[in-house]
Amino acid sequence: SQQGEEDPQALSIQEGENATMNCSYKTSINNLQWYRQNSGRGLVHLILIRSNEREKHSGRLRVTLDTSKKSSSLLITASRAADTASYFCATDDYLSNTDKLIFGTGTRLQVFP
Amino acid sequence: DTAVSQTPKYLVTQMGNDKSIKCEQNLGHDTMYWYKQDSKKFLKIMFSYNNKELIINETVPNRFSPKSPDKAHLNLHINSLELGDSAVYFCASSLTQGNTEAFFGQGTRLTVV
Numbered sequence: 223s224q225q226g227e228e229d230p231q232a233l234s235i236q237e238g239e240n241a242t243m244n245c246s247y248k249t250s251i252n253n254l255q256w257y258r259q260n261s262g263r264g265l266v267h268l269i270l271i272r273s274n275e276r277e278k279h280s281g282r283l284r285v286t287l288d289t290s291k292k293s294s295s296l297l298i299t300a301s302r303a304a305d306t307a308s309y310f311c312a313t314d315d316y317l318s319n320t321d322k323l324i325f326g327t328g329t330r331l332q333v334f335p
Numbered sequence: 336d337t338a339v340s341q342t343p344k345y346l347v348t349q350m351g352n353d354k355s356i357k358c359e360q361n362l363g364h365d366t367m368y369w370y371k372q373d374s375k376k377f378l379k380i381m382f383s384y385n386n387k388e389l390i391i392n393e394t395v396p397n398r399f400s401p402k403s404p405d406k407a408h409l410n411l412h413i414n415s416l417e418l419g420d421s422a423v424y425f426c427a428s429s430l431t432q433g434n435t436e437a438f439f440g441q442g443t444r445l446t447v448v
Contacts (some may be wrong), residue, residue, distance in 0.1 A: 251433065265427075267436050
């Protein structure tokens with residue numbers, strides 16, 4: 223299976239704390255994306271990092287990418303209750319050169335007020 | 336102003352029935368997708384279309400037939416529904432091939448009884 227893996231599977235923190243989620247993938251990539259899914263809703267794109275980038279920031283989000291280890295991390299700083307959601311990493315399918323996104327298994331984040 | 340909309344949101348049907356899910360995007364995107372999310376939140380691509388042309392068919396049973404009447408619409412028809420088809424089906428779109436940031440619909444929760 224090409225599916226990536228994320229850890230932890232679930233994470234519970236208090237508001238104000240930082241949340242770090244990790245993603246590992248299996249094949250070469252052109253880019254890696256992170257998505258958020260609120261319960262019962264569709265996925266929302268958060269950030270895209272290209273294979274030649276090592277770190278990217280967007281507001282309270284910080285994403286790192288280590289292509290040598292085939293891994294990425296998503297850091298959410300100063301978390302809020304509204305950040306409660308599932309977070310997925312997704313990679314493009316470099317081998318098939320299509321637009322297929324290969325999703326990780328997701329991390330369920332719970333932020334307590 | 337919903338960007339990617341799919342109907343219905345919920346669908347409960349008996350085994351053996353045939354059903355359709357409709358998807359429309361008003362973003363002017365060229366590429367549209369169907370993804371399936373199972374009970375463990377695992378997301379996997381089923382199909383992608385670019386300008387009404389089938390690009391990806393990810394070894395989906397031929398009971399599933401996508402149809403794209405124009406580049407703003409991608410419908411999914413499912414024949415002879417089985418219990419294992421129960422899942423949440425997401426439609427998504429992206430601007431063009433090679434631009435893989437995807438915009439997702441709210442999902443259709445299909446329950447086969």
